[in-house]
Amino acid sequence: MRYAMAIDTKKCVGCSDCVVACQTENNVPHGYCRDWVVEVVDGSYPNLELEIRSERCNHCENSPCVRCCPTGASHYVDGGFVMVTPHKCIGCGACIESCPYDARYSHPEGYVDKCTFCNHRVQKGESTACVSVCPTHCMYFGDLDDPSSEVSKALRNRKYKTLAPEAGTNPQIFYLI
Amino acid sequence: MKEEIFISGRNIPYIDPSLNIWHWQIPVYLFLGGLAAGILFFAALYTILGKEKEMPTTVKWATFLVPVALVLGLVALFLDLNHKLYFWQLYTTIRIESPMSWGAWVLMFITPLSMVWCATYIKELIPKWDWKFEILNKFEKLAIANRKPMAWALLILSVILGIYTGILLSAFNARPLWNTSILGPLFLVSGLSTGVLLQLCGCRKAILKEKR
Ligand code: SF4
Ligand code: SF4
Numbered sequence: 429m430r431y432a433m434a435i436d437t438k439k440c441v442g443c444s445d446c447v448v449a450c451q452t453e454n455n456v457p458h459g460y461c462r463d464w465v466v467e468v469v470d471g472s473y474p475n476l477e478l479e480i481r482s483e484r485c486n487h488c489e490n491s492p493c494v495r496c497c498p499t500g501a502s503h504y505v506d507g508g509f510v511m512v513t514p515h516k517c518i519g520c521g522a523c524i525e526s527c528p529y530d531a532r533y534s535h536p537e538g539y540v541d542k543c544t545f546c547n548h549r550v551q552k553g554e555s556t557a558c559v560s561v562c563p564t565h566c567m568y569f570g571d572l573d574d575p576s577s578e579v580s581k582a583l584r585n586r587k588y589k590t591l592a593p594e595a596g597t598n599p600q601i602f603y604l605i
Numbered sequence: 606m607k608e609e610i611f612i613s614g615r616n617i618p619y620i621d622p623s624l625n626i627w628h629w630q631i632p633v634y635l636f637l638g639g640l641a642a643g644i645l646f647f648a649a650l651y652t653i654l655g656k657e658k659e660m661p662t663t664v665k666w667a668t669f670l671v672p673v674a675l676v677l678g679l680v681a682l683f684l685d686l687n688h689k690l691y692f693w694q695l696y697t698t699i700r701i702e703s704p705m706s707w708g709a710w711v712l713m714f715i716t717p718l719s720m721v722w723c724a725t726y727i728k729e730l731i732p733k734w735d736w737k738f739e740i741l742n743k744f745e746k747l748a749i750a751n752r753k754p755m756a757w758a759l760l761i762l763s764v765i766l767g768i769y770t771g772i773l774l775s776a777f778n779a780r781p782l783w784n785t786s787i788l789g790p791l792f793l794v795s796g797l798s799t800g801v802l803l804q805l806c807g808c809r810k811a812i813l814k815e816k817r
Pocket of ligand 1: 485
């Protein structure tokens with residue numbers, strides 16, 4: 429099993445519902461977030477291109493955060509989730525420094541926190557909070573090894589990219605372009 | 606030109622805190638750790654080469670700064686942890702992949718070892734020194750008899766201490782300018798040269814005399 433997410437940059441309208449859903453679902457402390465939305469404008473007037481992206485931890489297959497962690501607090505669990513165990517984390521910040529996507533933040537209680545791909549929901553057979561609230565249905569979550577999953581289908585039919593491929597992290601979030 | 610803005614950032618003031626997760630404590634430690642590694646490396650090297658007599662500053666006196674530097678460095682590192690009470694989790698595991706893990710273990714051994722090293726020379730520095738307890742006298746004798754093996758251990762540990770910080774930073778895929786294999790050797794060399802410089806400062810008088 430290899431969980432992944434595909435996000436349609438052509439359908440996303442930047443409403444930030446995914447951000448609020450995550451904050452609510454995961455009790456993210458006020459002022460912080462595990463996912464966020466960026467708007468990228470490319471080109472020079474009048475030939476401008478606009479891309480809206482909902483971003484979060486990429487659950488990288490080759491993640492520098494797990495590699496750098498001195499205590500094993502950052503680790504992989506079955507299905508390719510990258511997780512942090514709060515009572516093992518010493519808050520050294522090595523993982524925050526090493527993540528090319530700035531996906532982690534220091535929780536006010538001291539440990540490091542980030543997107544879990546809603547592991548607790550996925551184990552119950554549900555989808556992630558962000559995916560389930562998206563009003564434009566622009567995000568797909570599922571198992572890459574299962575050809576009939578929504579992600580596999582989305583990736584089969586569309587062109588896609590990952591963020592910062594040059595960092596060699598092998599991200600598991602794919603942006604449909 | 607590419608312009609990137611956070612649309613969802615307005616009510617999330619801490620949306621991009623990552624660049625300031627490390628503070629002044631880290632550079633302070635990097636300097637002190639490198640300095641300690643440099644001093645210990647040459648002290649150990651010249652002990653192994655049997656030059657204690659000719660080079661007392663390098664082998665003996667300069668090393669008294671090492672425990673001070675290491676303890677201050679460790680305090681700085683501790684201050685920079687965000688989840689301080691859990692720091693002992695470092696010592697529940699050894700992670701070969703994580704340079705910070707080697708660093709934690711090396712510091713655990715090299716700090717007390719450098720103190721023992723100084724203890725074997727303290728009577729030469731302060732002739733009136735008294736250990737008060739008989740057991741400490743015995744321990745001192747044992748340590749003095751084992752200076753050579755201690756020097757070998759210090760030599761190896763000091764190289765790891767000097768290089769691991771560079772490898773640690775170079776393992777960060779997020780920072781392209783750090784993400785290079787030259788950083789480890791660079792940190793080691795800069796630590797060694799700082800150590801040598803300090804030892805040279807200690808021998809200034811002798812050097813001046815020689816020149817005349
Ligand atoms: S996006 Fe960052 S935090 Fe998430 S797995 Fe990759 S390196 Fe780690
Ligand atoms: S801050 Fe926590 S999770 Fe991150 S590297 Fe340090 S111990 Fe590991």
